[in-house]
Amino acid sequence: MQIWNWHGFFMYLGSGFIFRGALVTLMLTVFATCAGFVLGTVVAVMKRSRHKGLSLPARFYIWLFRGTPLLVQLIIIYTGLPKFGIRLDVTTAALIGLSLNEAAYLAEIIRAGLDAVSPGQIAAARALGLEEGQIARYITFPQALRIIVPPLGNSVNGLLKTTSITSVISMEELLRRAQLLVQEHFMVLELFTVTAIYYLAMTSAWDMIQRRLENYVNRPYQRTATPVLLEPEANIAVTS
Amino acid sequence: MSYLEFRNVQASYGTNPILLGVDLDIEKGEIVSLIGPSGSGKSTMLRVLIGLTPLSGGEIRLEGKPIDYATKAGLRAVRSRMAMVFQSFGLFDHLTVEQNLLLAPTVVGKKKRAPLLEEMHEVLRLTDMQGHDGKRPPQLSGGQKQRIAIARALMLHPEILLMDEPTSALDPIRIAAMSDLFGKLAAQGVTIIQVSHNMDVVRSLSDRIVLMHDGRIAATASPKRDQDDNAAIARFMAAEAHQA
Numbered sequence: 001m002q003i004w005n006w007h008g009f010f011m012y013l014g015s016g017f018i019f020r021g022a023l024v025t026l027m028l029t030v031f032a033t034c035a036g037f038v039l040g041t042v043v044a045v046m047k048r049s050r051h052k053g054l055s056l057p058a059r060f061y062i063w064l065f066r067g068t069p070l071l072v073q074l075i076i077i078y079t080g081l082p083k084f085g086i087r088l089d090v091t092t093a094a095l096i097g098l099s100l101n102e103a104a105y106l107a108e109i110i111r112a113g114l115d116a117v118s119p120g121q122i123a124a125a126r127a128l129g130l131e132e133g134q135i136a137r138y139i140t141f142p143q144a145l146r147i148i149v150p151p152l153g154n155s156v157n158g159l160l161k162t163t164s165i166t167s168v169i170s171m172e173e174l175l176r177r178a179q180l181l182v183q184e185h186f187m188v189l190e191l192f193t194v195t196a197i198y199y200l201a202m203t204s205a206w207d208m209i210q211r212r213l214e215n216y217v218n219r220p221y222q223r224t225a226t227p228v229l230l231e232p233e234a235n236i237a238v239t240s
Numbered sequence: 241m242s243y244l245e246f247r248n249v250q251a252s253y254g255t256n257p258i259l260l261g262v263d264l265d266i267e268k269g270e271i272v273s274l275i276g277p278s279g280s281g282k283s284t285m286l287r288v289l290i291g292l293t294p295l296s297g298g299e300i301r302l303e304g305k306p307i308d309y310a311t312k313a314g315l316r317a318v319r320s321r322m323a324m325v326f327q328s329f330g331l332f333d334h335l336t337v338e339q340n341l342l343l344a345p346t347v348v349g350k351k352k353r354a355p356l357l358e359e360m361h362e363v364l365r366l367t368d369m370q371g372h373d374g375k376r377p378p379q380l381s382g383g384q385k386q387r388i389a390i391a392r393a394l395m396l397h398p399e400i401l402l403m404d405e406p407t408s409a410l411d412p413i414r415i416a417a418m419s420d421l422f423g424k425l426a427a428q429g430v431t432i433i434q435v436s437h438n439m440d441v442v443r444s445l446s447d448r449i450v451l452m453h454d455g456r457i458a459a460t461a462s463p464k465r466d467q468d469d470n471a472a473i474a475r476f477m478a479a480e481a482h483q484a
Contacts, residue, residue, distance in 0.1 A: 124330025127290050128344035128396070129319040131312070138343060143334050220334040220376060 009190040012181065013197065021177030022198045028163040028173060029202075031095055033156050036102030043107035048114060058107070065104035070165050073097050078169040094166040094173075102159055109151045113144035146217045153210035157203050174198055241304050243268040243431065244400070250297035251281075251288050258284045260455035261298065266448075268399075271422065271432045273442040275476060276452035282435040283327065285452070286402040289433070290324050291315050320348075323393035327404040327435075329385045331377040337364075337388055338373040341395050349396075360395065366421055367391045368414070382409035390418065394425075401425065403434040407441055419445050439477045449473055 012018055047058035065073065078093040088096070117140050125135045167176035178195040182188050242265035251259040259281045266272055274282040287293040289300060291309045299306045302321070308314025332340050341360050345351045364370045367387040377385055386409040393401060401422075407415045419441055426432055426447075436442050442449055443463055451459040451473045461470040 118328075118330075120326060120328040120330045121332055123287075123292050124324075124326055125332075126292060127319065127322075127324040127326075127330075128392075129316065129348040130344065131316075134347055138347065139332055143332075146334075221378065 008187045012194040021174040025163050025174040029160045032098035032102045035099035036106045039103035040106030044110035062104045070101045090171050094171040113147035116147045117143045149213050149217050245301040248298035252296050269429045270447045271426045272448045273446040274435045274450050280452040281455045322400045323396040323398035325389045325393050325403040325406045329389040333377050363391045363394045400431045439481045
């Protein structure tokens with residue numbers, strides 16, 4: 001038996017079956033990131049609230065979803081909920097599980113970003129007459145984004161690979177499709193190498209997007225790297 | 241009836257009482273300087289007045305009417321008549337000087353940008369910051385940030401200008417220029433309440449000096465009327481001047 005089959009390797013690399021699996025992985029990642037970001041923002045804002053009725057549920061949510069494996073959450077959502085009459089198809093269960101899990105992690109990242117905006121700026125904005133919604137829109141969120149984007153990028157990179165866990169509830173994403181072909185043709189090494197190449201291509205593409213995002217949110221700060229011109233009043237102070 | 245009246249004003253941070261019942265009358269166009277040791281409640285007086293720190297007792301009246309800090313409309317009304325310069329400046333680091341200055345007039349005041357630009361250039365000229373409108377606060381020195389903080393407050397055309405250490409980062413020549421500006425504003429009817437540790441500014445600028453101690457007013461003096469300050473105030477000012 002040969003160790004490596006080049007023909008098989010190239011066949012799988014160009015396989016539409018595997019490619020469509022990668023598209024499913026991509027779809028799961030994009031959806032869970034977007035839904036997780038929206039839900040994570042809500043949870044982060046709730047957690048920062050002074051009202052216990054808001055902050056305690058947010059804490060509980062983060063504690064629960066960060067404290068249990070995604071695998072367990074997916075199995076409970078997919079096989080546990082039908083016992084209570086809630087029947088979900090595989091894709092819906094996978095999307096819900098990934099989004100809920102991602103939201104818990106993103107909530108902590110977003111909270112840290114919101115906390116990083118100095119209270120002095122918030123007080124100044126209130127004194128200027130801005131209302132809380134306007135402060136969030138014009139002051140807090142634009143500055144928080146700069147703090148949020150780097151760890152968010154890490155989280156998305158992780159999520160891209162974590163989507164493979166949905167294969168246990170038979171979600172036909174990239175890894176599951178590779179496994180299916182392995183069972184048919186037994187070319188384990190070739191198939192998983194192709195799978196790895198697909199994941200690498202997707203994470204590399206994300207790296208590029210993330211760099212652009214970071215540049216975008218850092219735009220207001222980029223010119224600060226240039227040295228501040230010697231302040232004329234410093235001269236006056238010395239000579240007077 | 242005075243223009244602005246503090247009546248038994250009390251405030252606390254959490255369980256820590258800061259103001260323990262302050263009574264103070266301020267007239268329109270007056271320049272009042274709050275002095276006193278750290279923690280005596282000077283900055284809290286300003287924060288309470290603009291509704292950043294809630295009153296825990298007493299009331300503040302503006303033109304005879306109690307200020308309503310409890311409702312959004314009340315807060316909006318009082319803040320539309322005041323502006324505050326913060327000790328830490330509170331400039332928005334992600335916005336340019338121009339955006340810092342125009343944010344409140346456009347977003348809160350709903351004014352058009354084009355006429356505001358002319359006003360902005362005038363205010364930047366008054367604070368000797370012309371030509372800096374495209375920079376962001378992290379690119380400015382401490383003294384420049386302070387003057388932008390003053391400029392931002394002036395863009396609001398406040399009736400009452402609250403300033404917490406407005407000259408702390410400035411050199412003597414700029415302090416003189418800013419004091420001159422504050423004097424002119426007061427002459428136009430703007431009421432100025434400032435917290436300051438600069439006793440030269442306090443002595444030359446103030447219509448009234450208010451010495452605070454442990455959340456209460458310990459003494460007041462009117463340096464423009466009396467030759468000699470109140471004894472307690474004179475002692476405090478001498479000690480501050482000695483430290484400086």
